[in-house]
Amino acid sequence: MILALTFWSQPQVFTDSWVELASTVTLIAFVIGVYRHLECHKTGCHRLGRFTHGRYKLCRVHHPNVPSDGRITQEHINAVEH
16 A cells, blocks of 8 residues: 555656556557568468568468469569569
8 A cells, every 4th residue: 555655646656657658558559560561461370471462461371473382483473574
């Protein structure tokens, strides 16, 4: 009880705590947003989406034009351009 009264009676501690909490929440939200932007857009897949397919980013497993071994050759690039 005494610790709670000490915490609420000191305005410097109270405001610093809220600033730290808001900063931490903002940082966590930013990291989650960046990760959600970079991951594969297939539901349930958490790999990084490296290949664009329309407006979606897909990983090598879910992209229809990526070979199964993940290696893209010049022939694959030429086929997509035409």
